[in-house]
Amino acid sequence: xxILHLDKNHPILIKQLESAGATNHEDYTSPKELIEQKINxxxxxxxxxRFKIDSQFIDAATNLKFIARVGAGLESIDIxxxxxxxxxxxxxxxxxxxxxxxHTLGMLLSLFNNLNKADRELRLGAWNREANRGIELxxxxxxxxxxxxxxxxxxKKLKGFNCTVLCYDIKNDVxxxxxxxxxxxxxxxxxxxxxxxxxxxxxxxKMIHADFINDFQKPFWLLNTARGKCVVxxxxxxxxxxxxxxxAGLDVLEYxxxxxxxxxxxxxLPKPLVALLQFDNVIVSxxxxxxxTESKKKxxxxxxxxxxxxxxx
Numbered sequence: 001x002x003i004l005h006l007d008k009n010h011p012i013l014i015k016q017l018e019s020a021g022a023t024n025h026e027d028y029t030s031p032k033e034l035i036e037q038k039i040n041x042x043x044x045x046x047x048x049x050r051f052k053i054d055s056q057f058i059d060a061a062t063n064l065k066f067i068a069r070v071g072a073g074l075e076s077i078d079i080x081x082x083x084x085x086x087x088x089x090x091x092x093x094x095x096x097x098x099x100x101x102x103h104t105l106g107m108l109l110s111l112f113n114n115l116n117k118a119d120r121e122l123r124l125g126a127w128n129r130e131a132n133r134g135i136e137l138x139x140x141x142x143x144x145x146x147x148x149x150x151x152x153x154x155x156k157k158l159k160g161f162n163c164t165v166l167c168y169d170i171k172n173d174v175x176x177x178x179x180x181x182x183x184x185x186x187x188x189x190x191x192x193x194x195x196x197x198x199x200x201x202x203x204x205x206k207m208i209h210a211d212f213i214n215d216f217q218k219p220f221w222l223l224n225t226a227r228g229k230c231v232v233x234x235x236x237x238x239x240x241x242x243x244x245x246x247x248a249g250l251d252v253l254e255y256x257x258x259x260x261x262x263x264x265x266x267x268x269l270p271k272p273l274v275a276l277l278q279f280d281n282v283i284v285s286x287x288x289x290x291x292x293t294e295s296k297k298k299x300x301x302x303x304x305x306x307x308x309x310x311x312x313x
Contacts, residue, residue, distance in 0.1 A: 001311055002041065007048040009070050013300035020308055036060040044307065046070060052258060053077040058085055066090055066310050070299050072097075072150065072290065073227065075200045076258055090306045093149040095299030096290030101153030103289035104195060104225045107249030110283055111221060112137060117280045137161045143191030145207075146198035146226065147174045147181065154195060155179040166190060170203075193221045200227035210235040213244055221246050225289040228252035234272040240279055247281030251289040 001022045005014065014024045025042075027035065032051045039045070039057065044066040047053070053067060055078055064087050067077055072093035082089055110116055113134035121128050140163045144151045147167035155165050155178035167179040168187045175181030182190075194216070198204045208222070208231040222245050224231055233254045239245040255270050256263055263286075276282055290299075 001043045003044045003046060003307075004035075004039065004042045005046045006035065007046070007050050007070065009046070009048070009303075010296045010300035012297060013046070013070070013304055016301070016304040017307065020304075020311075022307075022311075032057065039064065044068060046303065046307075047076075049076050049258060049261070051076075053082070055081045058082055058087065061087075066307065068092075068303050068307055070095075070303050072100075073199045075227070088310050090303065090310070092299045092302040092306070095302040096292070096295035097149040097153040098298075099292040099295040100150045100197075100225050100289045101157045102292075103251060103285070104154045104223055104249070105157045107223055107225070107251070107283060107285075108137065108193060108195075108221070111247045111249050111281065114280075116283050137163050137193075139163065140192040141166060141190045142193045142195065143168070143187040143220075144179060144195050144197055145169075145184075145187070146196065147171075147179060148197065150226070151195075151197035152176070152178065154197065164190075188216045191216060191220050192218070193223065195223040196226045196230055198226050198230060200229050204230045206230070206232050208232060208236070210238065213239045216244070219244055219246050222248040223250075224248070225251040228254045228256050228287075233270070233276055237272050237275045240276075240281065247279075248276075249283050251285045252287050253284065256287065 003017060003022050003024050005024060005026045006028065008028055017024055036057055039061040040063055043063060046068045048070050053076060058078065058081055066088040067082060068090040070092055072091060074089055074091050077089060079089060114132040118132040138161060142158060142163055142165050144155060144165065144167040147169040151167060158165050159178060165179040166182045166187050167175055168182060168184045196208065206229065213235060231254060236245065236248060240248065253263065253273065255273055
């Protein structure tokens with residue numbers, strides 16, 4: 001089995017594949033056009049989000065048996081076309097689900113207790129206690145949209161906070177002891193905190209928009225550690241201004257590049273993003289929810305396991 005690695009990952013990934021008898025080649029710098037010229041030599045590729053795997057690339061990969069993405073989502077791959085060519089697709093959400101769960105919880109607690117705002121003020125010499133009085137998670141209802149690996153990991157972290165956890169998912173019977181599955185209507189009626197845990201697809205693109213937000217029966221807090229393009233930033237800004245959304249914790253942003261390695265390609269920030277970043281009740285991070293020392297290794301281990309399962313079938 002001959003594998004081309006297009007992004008650097010934890011060294012255990014290549015080490016374990018070598019131990020299993022695979023031949024590993026690394027190319028972390030060549031442009032996509034040059035990779036296409038040699039991709040027919042390989043049985044598999046390992047990538048994070050360096051570039052899009054489109055039909056042109058797949059057509060050049062005449063011997064490809066699998067594409068392994070060291071991460072949770074496959075949106076950078078033309079899935080239908082790859083599957084039509086009998087190419088197996090691998091992702092590894094099991095590897096960073098715990099990291100995402102912890103990060104989401106950290107954002108929520110920081111928002112509730114004004115930690116980022118209070119820190120900034122104190123560094124400027126302001127000792128504002130009453131202005132930074134927090135609220136407690138105890139007794140609140142947390143609604144999750146998407147109850148796969150990431151949603152389940154966050155729900156597990158919420159155990160012990162004495163809050164009610166609800167989940168909505170397009171799949172039936174995914175609820176468990178940590179979250180009760182309900183209809184979207186019920187979730188919108190009861191939620192105090194909304195957390196997004198869905199992949200970016202045609203169904204979830206721009207799903208958090210003005211009408212969707214206004215369907216919630218009470219003001220709520222928004223958390224998004226999934227994909228930025230699931231939320232319409234301009235509508236989020238308006239909802240915060242109108243106090244329909246009480247605050248937001250965002251690890252992902254609508255304007256990210258597909259590679260997730262930078263925020264945008266233009267020199268000037270989009271106006272809705274500029275407005276969003278002015279709010280004290282918004283905290284942002286650069287797509288790092290699943291980006292821990294531990295998850296880097298776990299992602300590699302899960303990816304190896306799935307590659308070897310394919311090679312043995």
